Amino acid sequence: MPELKFDKTKCASCKAVSCLVKCQYMNLDRNEAKKEWQKLINGEDSFVLETCTTCYACEEYCPFGNHPFYLIVERQEEKNKLAAPRALIRQWVNMCEPVGKFMVGQVKEQALSFCLIPRLQFLATGKLFEDVAASWIIGAEFFCNAVYLHFSRMSVIKDRLPKVVENISRQGIKELICLHDECYATYNSLAPAYGIEVPFKATHYFEYLYNKLKEFKSDIRPLNIKAAYQRNCSTRLIPDIDHFVDDIFKLIGVTRLEREYDKKNALCCGAIILSLKGYDIGTDVQKRNLDDMVKCGAEYCVFNCPACWDPLAANVAKRGIKPIHMIDLCRLAIGEKPVLEV
Amino acid sequence: MGEVYETLVQIVGKNYVSNHQEERYFYARDPGLMAPHEPDYVVMPKTTEEVQKIIRLANDTKTPVVPKGAGLALTGLVIPLKGGIVVDMKRMDRIVEVNEGARYVIVEGGVTHGVLKAYLQKHYPHLRHSVPESPPISTVVGNVVIHGQGRLTQQYGFHSDMVSGLEVVLPTGEICKIGSCSVSPYWFSKGPPMPDLSGLFLGWLGTTGIITKMSLKLYPQKKLKDVEVFVTDREDLVPDIVFKITHTEMIEDMGIWSQPRPRMFADNYHLNIFFTGDTEEELEFRRKMVWHALQEYIDSKDGGFMQLPPEMKPTFLDNPQKSMSAFADLRKGGGFEYSGPIIPMELYPSFARKAQELGNKYRVVQNASGRVIQQGHCMMFSFAFTFNRANSEEMERCRKALHEAAEFGLEKGAVLWKPTLYEQKMMLRRMDQNTINLMKKIKQLLDPNGIMNPGNWEVE
Numbered sequence: 001m002p003e004l005k006f007d008k009t010k011c012a013s014c015k016a017v018s019c020l021v022k023c024q025y026m027n028l029d030r031n032e033a034k035k036e037w038q039k040l041i042n043g044e045d046s047f048v049l050e051t052c053t054t055c056y057a058c059e060e061y062c063p064f065g066n067h068p069f070y071l072i073v074e075r076q077e078e079k080n081k082l083a084a085p086r087a088l089i090r091q092w093v094n095m096c097e098p099v100g101k102f103m104v105g106q107v108k109e110q111a112l113s114f115c116l117i118p119r120l121q122f123l124a125t126g127k128l129f130e131d132v133a134a135s136w137i138i139g140a141e142f143f144c145n146a147v148y149l150h151f152s153r154m155s156v157i158k159d160r161l162p163k164v165v166e167n168i169s170r171q172g173i174k175e176l177i178c179l180h181d182e183c184y185a186t187y188n189s190l191a192p193a194y195g196i197e198v199p200f201k202a203t204h205y206f207e208y209l210y211n212k213l214k215e216f217k218s219d220i221r222p223l224n225i226k227a228a229y230q231r232n233c234s235t236r237l238i239p240d241i242d243h244f245v246d247d248i249f250k251l252i253g254v255t256r257l258e259r260e261y262d263k264k265n266a267l268c269c270g271a272i273i274l275s276l277k278g279y280d281i282g283t284d285v286q287k288r289n290l291d292d293m294v295k296c297g298a299e300y301c302v303f304n305c306p307a308c309w310d311p312l313a314a315n316v317a318k319r320g321i322k323p324i325h326m327i328d329l330c331r332l333a334i335g336e337k338p339v340l341e342v
Numbered sequence: 343m344g345e346v347y348e349t350l351v352q353i354v355g356k357n358y359v360s361n362h363q364e365e366r367y368f369y370a371r372d373p374g375l376m377a378p379h380e381p382d383y384v385v386m387p388k389t390t391e392e393v394q395k396i397i398r399l400a401n402d403t404k405t406p407v408v409p410k411g412a413g414l415a416l417t418g419l420v421i422p423l424k425g426g427i428v429v430d431m432k433r434m435d436r437i438v439e440v441n442e443g444a445r446y447v448i449v450e451g452g453v454t455h456g457v458l459k460a461y462l463q464k465h466y467p468h469l470r471h472s473v474p475e476s477p478p479i480s481t482v483v484g485n486v487v488i489h490g491q492g493r494l495t496q497q498y499g500f501h502s503d504m505v506s507g508l509e510v511v512l513p514t515g516e517i518c519k520i521g522s523c524s525v526s527p528y529w530f531s532k533g534p535p536m537p538d539l540s541g542l543f544l545g546w547l548g549t550t551g552i553i554t555k556m557s558l559k560l561y562p563q564k565k566l567k568d569v570e571v572f573v574t575d576r577e578d579l580v581p582d583i584v585f586k587i588t589h590t591e592m593i594e595d596m597g598i599w600s601q602p603r604p605r606m607f608a609d610n611y612h613l614n615i616f617f618t619g620d621t622e623e624e625l626e627f628r629r630k631m632v633w634h635a636l637q638e639y640i641d642s643k644d645g646g647f648m649q650l651p652p653e654m655k656p657t658f659l660d661n662p663q664k665s666m667s668a669f670a671d672l673r674k675g676g677g678f679e680y681s682g683p684i685i686p687m688e689l690y691p692s693f694a695r696k697a698q699e700l701g702n703k704y705r706v707v708q709n710a711s712g713r714v715i716q717q718g719h720c721m722m723f724s725f726a727f728t729f730n731r732a733n734s735e736e737m738e739r740c741r742k743a744l745h746e747a748a749e750f751g752l753e754k755g756a757v758l759w760k761p762t763l764y765e766q767k768m769m770l771r772r773m774d775q776n777t778i779n780l781m782k783k784i785k786q787l788l789d790p791n792g793i794m795n796p797g798n799w800e801v802e
Binding site: 082084085086087088090091094095097099272276277278283310311318 | 573575605607608609610611622633639640641644645647652
């Protein structure tokens with residue numbers, strides 16, 4: 001089994017304990033944070049395990065890239081201090097089990113990954129994808145499995161991920177364009193953290209879109225809109241891709257609104273928090289986020305992850321803001337119609 | 343026999359009576375597991391008076407009569423066990439009246455749920471009736487007569503509880519009105535404040551007369567509806583969960599189900615919780631109350647709400663649910679039957695375990711589901727099995743599984759819903775003797791010649 005590359009000496013020298021002090025759901029001062037974190041390092045019990053909403057943000061807060069969240073998930077499973085109800089864990093583990101129902105297109109060295117999300121296939125159409133649209137993979141055999149970070153099941157990730165990497169490699173893929181942010185995060189954060197070798201290049205679809213838009217620069221009609229960007233949990237594992245949001249927006253004339261809940265202080269879609277913690281916390285997160293979008297004058301809310309779209313898009317629309325997926329936004333800028341609608 | 347046929351032709355016209363092999367074959371069976379038995383005649387009356395004449399003829403000739411709606415009870419209740427005349431009610435398909443203010447509809451004996459639902463949606467979009475999960479061709483009267491249940495059962499009880507008047511052709515040929523319509527032009531009550539005679543016909547499986555008209559209560563059709571699915575891995579908690587949800591009085595309907603396939607549903611127990619509202623605020627308030635009621639299970643990790651993507655919701659909100667039909671044909675070959683004991687909620691855990699046991703023991707595809715009846719006074723629990731009609735060995739295993747389910751149910755304290763002939767006998771063996779005597783007296787009084795659906799509820 002792959003093991004987490006966790007360096008406790010980095011934590012020993014850390015004065016800020018940002019992983020816990022900056023947590024949006026725990027109110028800890030540095031001393032308390034240090035004490036609780038040390039318990040987790042030592043393999044002792046801590047209330048952190050049950051309080052954690054699995055927003056992933058501590059991965060971004062850690063200045064050493066020491067993977068505090070992955071350690072939390074490891075400890076949750078070890079101590080059986082589960083983040084989620086058991087029945088939901090079981091459901092997810094069963095639902096994404098590889099059973100040979102994967103599908104592939106005419107796979108070439110460069111291929112699109114639709115993960116386990118059929119609607120991504122509908123998004124990857126039009127001029128921006130015409131060179132690569134026929135080359136794709138989808139199914140549990142290619143599913144990144146990062147979702148189990150929400151379900152205290154690092155063991156499932158460690159068991160399934162090496163096989164997934166092998167399955168993708170067997171297709172002869174040299175560059176995998178990940179249309180699901182979480183897949184990119186898996187191959188560029190989770191896999192290295194566990195020493196799992198990834199023999200192909202995983203490219204984030206933001207980067208792909210940015211390069212394609214440059215190719216079609218003459219087709220771009222600036223949108224001249226103000227947009228709130230909805231960060232999803234897995235972007236916390238790969239904060240280095242955030243600049244592509246700004247780069248793309250700049251190319252197509254979109255203003256990324258400065259608001260309270262963006263960048264490091266972003267709020268997630270709330271769906272997982274709702275499931276794991278209940279109505280009050282989950283809806284509070286969603287309400288604060290939407291209020292903030294309205295307050296800062298957002299005309300559009302740009303989504304990265306389809307899993308955020310489901311619980312949030314309709315509510316965004318009810319507040320008078322147009323929800324749009326990043327791919328659709330780019331499509332709009334070159335005169336094509338969006339695919340995903342509420 | 344020739345005389346009976348000729349008389350039937352005189353009553354309904356030659357296009358609506360048959361003694362041909364094709365019709366006799368078709369009307370000899372239902373989609374369940376009971377052995378077929380052919381009728382001698384099939385007749386399709388159009389009016390109450392024609393039904394009356396058919397019954398009089400049957401009395402004169404001592405010919406058995408079996409009234410039939412769509413024949414979808416699955417338990418052989420419309421199989422003419424002793425031959426005779428099957429009275430197919432499909433041509434009596436008029437929606438006679440809707441009283442909007444008093445919220446009731448009067449339908450003829452052959453009106454289907456699909457037609458009534460469509461009619462109300464078109465002409466009275468703010469009114470609805472309780473739609474069962476059976477196919478839309480099932481008849482309203484047929485479903486009520488077997489004490490069916492539907493989307494409004496959690497709130498208002500069995501469909502027979504929603505009846506507010508009857509017109510019945512008695513086994514001796516008289517046309518009899520039951521309820522307020524017997525003294526008034528209004529069909530608002532099936533009994534109160536008078537003696538409630540509807541009990542002489544509801545649940546008797548067509549052995550005490552033919553219902554030619556029925557008044558059914560209608561209910562508000564709310565503008566918005568939604569569903570949440572709560573999942574737990576502990577069947578022993580289900581009765582408490584149901585109790586807590588029903589205590590909120592916030593929901594429309596609740597169904598509980600477990601099944602081993604597909605894998606994502608394996609080893610868990612699912613509660614579909616339906617709620618409605620006229621505004622977003624009302625809907626959200628109801629959702630909040632339901633979530634709050636179950637917060638303790640989320641905290642203890644004993645259960646949680648499924649994330650339902652928008653594209654999955656229509657499947658859950660369908661009424662009737664198409665997924666039931668999909669399950670019914672899982673083994674292909676069109677075989678499906680279930681045993682539906684009515685049980686107090688506290689028995690759910692043992693029944694859910696038994697369903698799994700039967701699936702494994704008899705190697706049959708099973709689905710265990712239930713519908714909460716009237717805030718949890720009881721529930722209908724369904725041991726459902728699907729089979730391939732071309733596989734007689736598999737059908738035999740399903741028969742055995744159903745038989746064991748029925749015996750288990752009675753042993754535990756259940757009452758069997760729409761029982762097969764064999765299950766009726768099992769219940770009669772356990773029934774209080776004075777109750778049996780009362781049933782016998784009623785049956786003899788109403789049907790002295792024993793012509794009505796003979797074999798069913800037959801006291802030795």
